[in-house]
Amino acid sequence: MRASRSLQLLLLLPVTLVVLAALLVIYGALSSVRQQFDVASAAQTGDLQVIEDAAGFSRDIGLIQKRMSVALEGAFAGSLTELQLYRMHTTIVNDLDGLGQRVRRLADSELVLDANHNSARGLQEEFEAYRHFVIMSTDVLAVDPSVASAFMEQAQEHFREFSIFSSRIVALLAKRSQERNALQTETFSSVHTRVLGIGLFGLALLFALTYLVARGASQRMLDIADALSTLTDSNEARIPLPAIEAMHRRSRGEFGRIAGTLLNFRNAIERRRKAEEEAFQLAFYDPLTRLPNRRLLVERLQHALQMCERQHNLVAVMMLDLDDFKRINDTRGHGVGDRVLIETARRLAGALGEGDTVARLGGDEYAILLESLGPDAKQAAAEVEHRAERITRVLAEPFALEGDTLFVTASIGITLFDDRLQSLDDPLKHAETAMYQAKKDGRDTFRFYDPAMQAQLEARLSMEAELRQSMERGQLELFYQIQVDEHDRVDGLEALLRWRHPERGLVSPAQFIPLAEESGLILPIGQWVLHTACRQLRAWADHPQRAGLSIAVNVSARQFRQEDFVAQVRGVLQDSGADPRRLKLELTESTVLEDVEATIRRMQELRALGVRFSMDDFGTGYSSLQYLKRLPLDQLKIDQSFVRDIIADSDDAVIVQTIIAMSHALGLEVIAEGVETREQQRILLEQGCRSYQGYLFGRPLPLAELDPLLP
Numbered sequence: 178m179r180a181s182r183s184l185q186l187l188l189l190l191p192v193t194l195v196v197l198a199a200l201l202v203i204y205g206a207l208s209s210v211r212q213q214f215d216v217a218s219a220a221q222t223g224d225l226q227v228i229e230d231a232a233g234f235s236r237d238i239g240l241i242q243k244r245m246s247v248a249l250e251g252a253f254a255g256s257l258t259e260l261q262l263y264r265m266h267t268t269i270v271n272d273l274d275g276l277g278q279r280v281r282r283l284a285d286s287e288l289v290l291d292a293n294h295n296s297a298r299g300l301q302e303e304f305e306a307y308r309h310f311v312i313m314s315t316d317v318l319a320v321d322p323s324v325a326s327a328f329m330e331q332a333q334e335h336f337r338e339f340s341i342f343s344s345r346i347v348a349l350l351a352k353r354s355q356e357r358n359a360l361q362t363e364t365f366s367s368v369h370t371r372v373l374g375i376g377l378f379g380l381a382l383l384f385a386l387t388y389l390v391a392r393g394a395s396q397r398m399l400d401i402a403d404a405l406s407t408l409t410d411s412n413e414a415r416i417p418l419p420a421i422e423a424m425h426r427r428s429r430g431e432f433g434r435i436a437g438t439l440l441n442f443r444n445a446i447e448r449r450r451k452a453e454e455e456a457f458q459l460a461f462y463d464p465l466t467r468l469p470n471r472r473l474l475v476e477r478l479q480h481a482l483q484m485c486e487r488q489h490n491l492v493a494v495m496m497l498d499l500d501d502f503k504r505i506n507d508t509r510g511h512g513v514g515d516r517v518l519i520e521t522a523r524r525l526a527g528a529l530g531e532g533d534t535v536a537r538l539g540g541d542e543y544a545i546l547l548e549s550l551g552p553d554a555k556q557a558a559a560e561v562e563h564r565a566e567r568i569t570r571v572l573a574e575p576f577a578l579e580g581d582t583l584f585v586t587a588s589i590g591i592t593l594f595d596d597r598l599q600s601l602d603d604p605l606k607h608a609e610t611a612m613y614q615a616k617k618d619g620r621d622t623f624r625f626y627d628p629a630m631q632a633q634l635e636a637r638l639s640m641e642a643e644l645r646q647s648m649e650r651g652q653l654e655l656f657y658q659i660q661v662d663e664h665d666r667v668d669g670l671e672a673l674l675r676w677r678h679p680e681r682g683l684v685s686p687a688q689f690i691p692l693a694e695e696s697g698l699i700l701p702i703g704q705w706v707l708h709t710a711c712r713q714l715r716a717w718a719d720h721p722q723r724a725g726l727s728i729a730v731n732v733s734a735r736q737f738r739q740e741d742f743v744a745q746v747r748g749v750l751q752d753s754g755a756d757p758r759r760l761k762l763e764l765t766e767s768t769v770l771e772d773v774e775a776t777i778r779r780m781q782e783l784r785a786l787g788v789r790f791s792m793d794d795f796g797t798g799y800s801s802l803q804y805l806k807r808l809p810l811d812q813l814k815i816d817q818s819f820v821r822d823i824i825a826d827s828d829d830a831v832i833v834q835t836i837i838a839m840s841h842a843l844g845l846e847v848i849a850e851g852v853e854t855r856e857q858q859r860i861l862l863e864q865g866c867r868s869y870q871g872y873l874f875g876r877p878l879p880l881a882e883l884d885p886l887l888p
């Protein structure tokens with residue numbers, strides 16, 4: 178993605194500004210130093226020139242002096258002619274003129290005047306005096322050398338004075354130069370300090386500005402991130418984004434644009450939510466009363482059923498219809514009718530709990546869904562009755578509408594149900610039936626749907642509760658029914674469960690096994706049966722005649738399908754010390770056919786332990802030969818329904834014959850159950866079945882009564 182230009186600017190601007198300012202200041206400082214340096218160096222050059230000139234004067238005057246001495250000596254000795262002396266005079270005068278001009282220039286120069294005004298004047302005066310005496314001396318040289326010598330001495334006197342002035346000027350200029358140097362050094366060091374200070378200050382400023390800018394930018398990024406997560410997380414209809422709104426107002430660049438886009442996005446979400454909310458309202462709510470409609474009620478009903486399946490709670494549906502509502506509508510008009518409906522809705526909602534649903538089904542018909550009524554049917558019914566009474570009470574309050582007072586009553590139908598419901602429509606239909614019953618019974622009342630059904634439901638539920646406690650209370654017993662061979666010799670037994678109920682007496686497994694399956698109680702119960710049977714096998718193991726007996730144990734589908742069923746059986750065998758080969762597990766066709774592959778695997782694991790299998794109630798299911806071939810079975814057990822009619826019904830006889838033939842073909846044992854007569858046994862034997870179980874040989878009995886039948 179292209180870097181944001183304003184972001185770049187935002188970061189570069191302060192840096193550029195600070196660097197620019199620092200450069201300007203440094204440039205200013207350096208050029209002022211440079212100026213000062215130029216002035217100082219010009220002055221220095223002037224001073225040096227003066228010093229050099231001053232040195233030149235002494236040298237030049239020295240030359241003049243030398244010429245003068247030569248001329249004087251020549252004059253005294255008379256070795257020089259008058260013409261020669263004159264020429265020398267002229268040369269000296271010329272030299273002095275040149276020198277005089279330079280001295281004047283020097284004395285008039287601003288540098289010297291500036292250094293010392295008096296010295297400049299003194300220098301010039303002394304030179305003029307010197308010049309005067311030298312000229313006078315050379316003038317009289319040819320005439321009187323001694324006078325010339327006296328003048329010369331005078332001139333030398335002035336030359337000395339001149340030298341004093343010139344050396345003073347040199348000293349002053351040297352001092353000034355020193356001072357200037359010191360000043361320059363000082364200036365340099367102060368500029369240095371200033372530049373350093375400015376640099377440090379600029380750096381600090383740069384840091385501060387960069388920090389501020391970075392902080393500002395990161396704060397905005399955070400605001401954007403926060404806004405995005407608010408947009409994704411919030412379920413509210415309105416999503417306030419104050420930071421983004423402020424950013425949109427204040428920022429122009431990319432941040433402003435991002436903020437604008439976020440706000441547009443937010444607005445789109447809000448619009449969509451609103452539209453969804455409206456669509457939802459239209460689809461699931463009654464526009465007049467704002468109560469859920471039938472559709473939503475059915476959905477909640479479905480959900481309630483799922484919940485009660487998990488938690489085993491009961492659910493109730495009430496159907497409520499206002500009595501004589503048509504009359505209100507006809508006599509007072511639809512406006513009042515609508516107001517009554519709205520007020521009724523308000524009162525119903527007020528009379529019920531949080532988790533309950535009040536719906537308007539149409540017209541003056543309402544439905545109420547009550548959940549979480551607990552597992553106890555009696556308590557649930559009492560609770561529902563209590564709510565129905567409360568509803569009747571709140572509706573009995575007068576309706577004050579437009580100065581009018583109206584009295585409204587309702588007829589209520591109630592149905593109570595659990596997850597074993599056949600169809601979702603049933604509760605509504607049942608509640609409606611009960612509601613009509615309430616109308617028939619004089620209105621302003623409530624009725625339960627089919628009291629007999631309610632009673633049955635209650636009975637079933639209480640039985641389940643009792644079954645739950647049966648094991649702890651030692652009410653479960655294992656009966657045994659013998660299995661015999663063709664010579665009536667006992668070679669095995671089937672363990673059959675009994676529930677010895679204090680009031681109901683001996684309850685048949687046909688009654689309570691399905692209940693135990695539904696509630697899952699079959700798992701601990703089945704485990705107990707297996708344990709009891711295996712302990713019995715172990716008890717017989719040391720008995721010479723009974724050691725060879727096997728016990729067949731019925732295993733229910735739910736029990737067999739437990740992940741750890743094989744481990745459970747192995748554990749029971751180990752705990753009891755029973756011989757696995759004496760344990761036979763009876764499975765039904767439906768158990769086996771549900772998931773054939775898994776069943777085969779599980780059966781093979783158990784067979785590896787030595788356990789054997791019998792297919793119970795064989796012939797009633799849909800086992801095909803194909804499956805049968807693959808199942809690791811040991812025995813087929815012909816269902817008693819075929820045995821019962823084997824004589825009278827030729828179809829049954831053929832079925833039995835086929836089963837026996839099939840078992841032989843597959844190399845399986847075959848046993849017939851429900852054998853009650855010798856005739857039945859004879860026919861079975863004729864067809865090749867040599868094992869039998871039935872009342873003819875012995876009924877299922879408790880262990881104590883079984884003894885005489887055993888070898």
Ligand code: C2E
Binds near residue numbers: 673732763852872
């Ligand atoms: P089942 O396994 O088919 O058991 C045979 C049923 O036939 C037993 O009924 C037995 O009493 C009955 N019976 C035996 N001989 C005759 C006869 O000659 N004539 C007639 N009319 N009936 C005979 P019971 O004991 O009432 O058991 C019913 C069913 O309950 C069993 O059918 C079995 O499916 C189930 N059951 C019994 N005990 C257990 C158990 O411990 N666990 C499981 N999961 N189910 C069991």
Ligand code: MG
Binds near residue numbers: 671731763793
């Ligand atoms: Mg059985």
Ligand code: MG
Binds near residue numbers: 794
């Ligand atoms: Mg059976």
